[in-house]
Amino acid sequence: MFPVLEKKTYLNNCAYGALATDVVQALQHYVDDRLERGTDWNYWVEKNEGVRRALAQFLGAKEDEVAVTASASAGINSIASALDFGQTRNKVVIGDLEFPTNAQIWYAQEQRGARVIRVAEEDGYIPVERFEAAIDDDTLIVALTQVCFRNGARLDMPAIAEIAHRKGALLLVDGYQGLGSIDFKVTDYQPDFVVGGMVKYLIGTAGIGFLYVREALIETLLPTVTGWFAQSDIFAMNTSSYDPAPNARRFEMGTPPIPNCYAAEAGLKILARIGMPAIEARIVELTEAIIHEAQAAGYSLAVPTEPGRHGAMITIRTHDENALVSALENQGIVTSGRFNNLRIAPHFYNDHDDIDTLFGALRKQRHLLV
Numbered sequence: 001m002f003p004v005l006e007k008k009t010y011l012n013n014c015a016y017g018a019l020a021t022d023v024v025q026a027l028q029h030y031v032d033d034r035l036e037r038g039t040d041w042n043y044w045v046e047k048n049e050g051v052r053r054a055l056a057q058f059l060g061a062k063e064d065e066v067a068v069t070a071s072a073s074a075g076i077n078s079i080a081s082a083l084d085f086g087q088t089r090n091k092v093v094i095g096d097l098e099f100p101t102n103a104q105i106w107y108a109q110e111q112r113g114a115r116v117i118r119v120a121e122e123d124g125y126i127p128v129e130r131f132e133a134a135i136d137d138d139t140l141i142v143a144l145t146q147v148c149f150r151n152g153a154r155l156d157m158p159a160i161a162e163i164a165h166r167k168g169a170l171l172l173v174d175g176y177q178g179l180g181s182i183d184f185k186v187t188d189y190q191p192d193f194v195v196g197g198m199v200k201y202l203i204g205t206a207g208i209g210f211l212y213v214r215e216a217l218i219e220t221l222l223p224t225v226t227g228w229f230a231q232s233d234i235f236a237m238n239t240s241s242y243d244p245a246p247n248a249r250r251f252e253m254g255t256p257p258i259p260n261c262y263a264a265e266a267g268l269k270i271l272a273r274i275g276m277p278a279i280e281a282r283i284v285e286l287t288e289a290i291i292h293e294a295q296a297a298g299y300s301l302a303v304p305t306e307p308g309r310h311g312a313m314i315t316i317r318t319h320d321e322n323a324l325v326s327a328l329e330n331q332g333i334v335t336s337g338r339f340n341n342l343r344i345a346p347h348f349y350n351d352h353d354d355i356d357t358l359f360g361a362l363r364k365q366r367h368l369l370v
C-alpha cells in the first residue's frame, strides 16, 4: 500500500508523507480523465468540491467553512488581505516557533498598518503565560503554528484559544505539522481559522492546501487577494464588479489545483478509513518509544518530551545535520534536518522495527550527535 516502505525506513513524514498506491492511482485517474473527457469544467469543479467535502469531514467543519487552496500560504494571505489594520486593534501575535511563511506574511502586513509581536520561546517551547501577557485589547489576530517544524514542539492551543477569545482577538492555527497526526476537530477549541496542506501527514501531494474559516466570520471578511473561483458564480464571467461567494469559497483564487485534488481526496480517504483516533494513538506510541530510546542512549533531545508538548516529530540535536541525514540515507533511512536538529517523524504505517533500525544506525554516528 506504501511502496517506499518496502525499500526504505521512512521516517520523514514532517517533510513528505509516504506515497500510497491509492494516491498513485488517483493521479493516474487524472491523466485518464483528461484523455477520455477532453474538456469538462464542471467535472473539475466537482473534483474541488470532493476535496472540500472530505476536508469538512476531516476537520469536523461544514463544507461552507472550507476553502481549497494551492498552499497554506495562500490561505493565510487571503485572511490577511481581508483584515483592516487601520483600527486600534492592529496587533498580530506570532511565536518564535513559526514556519517562515506564517511570520513573513504577517510582517508584510506592516505595510498595511499591522504591528507584529513575536512571543519568545524558552527551551524550545512557549509557555501559555507568555501568550496571556502578549495578547491584549489591541490584538487583532493571533497566528500560531500548532506544531513547530524545527523541533516538533506542540503548543497548548486550547489554552491559547481561550486567551485569544477572552481578549477579543481572532486565532489562526497553522496546522500543517499537526493535522493528520493529531486527532483534531475545529469544535475542540473553536479556532477562527485553520490552514494546512496535503503533502505531509495528510499523505496527498504538494500544491494543495486548505483554509477553514469559522462560519460566523465568513461574511464579515472581504479578501482583496482573490480571483474568479472566489466569486459567487464562477462562470458568470463578470468583469464589472467583485461579487464574493457567500461561503468560504470566497477565500479561493484561480483555477483549482486539479491533479492535486485527485491525490488529496485519495489520501484523506485512507486517513478516514483508519480513523484519526487510531492514527494518533499509534503515533503517540511510536514517538514515546523514540524519546525513550534517545534518552537511554544519552542523546540530546531538542523537542519538549512531556506528553502533549510534542507532535509526531521528535528531534535530536546534531553537530552536522547534513552529514547525519546523508549517513542515514546511505543505510536506507529517510529523515531530515533543520537548524541542526535531526527530525524523526513517524506515521501510522511505521512500526517498532523502524525505530530499532534507526537507533542501530545512530549508534554508528555517535560522533555527529550532541
Ligand SMILES: Cc1ncc(COP(=O)(O)O)c(C=O)c1O
Binding pocket: 070, 071, 072, 073, 074, 098, 099, 101, 145, 147, 148, 149, 174, 175, 176, 177, 196, 197, 209
Ligand atoms: C508549519 C508549516 N506551515 C506551512 C508550511 C508550508 O506552507 P505552504 O503550503 O504555503 O508551502 C510548512 C511546510 O513545511 C510547515 O511545516
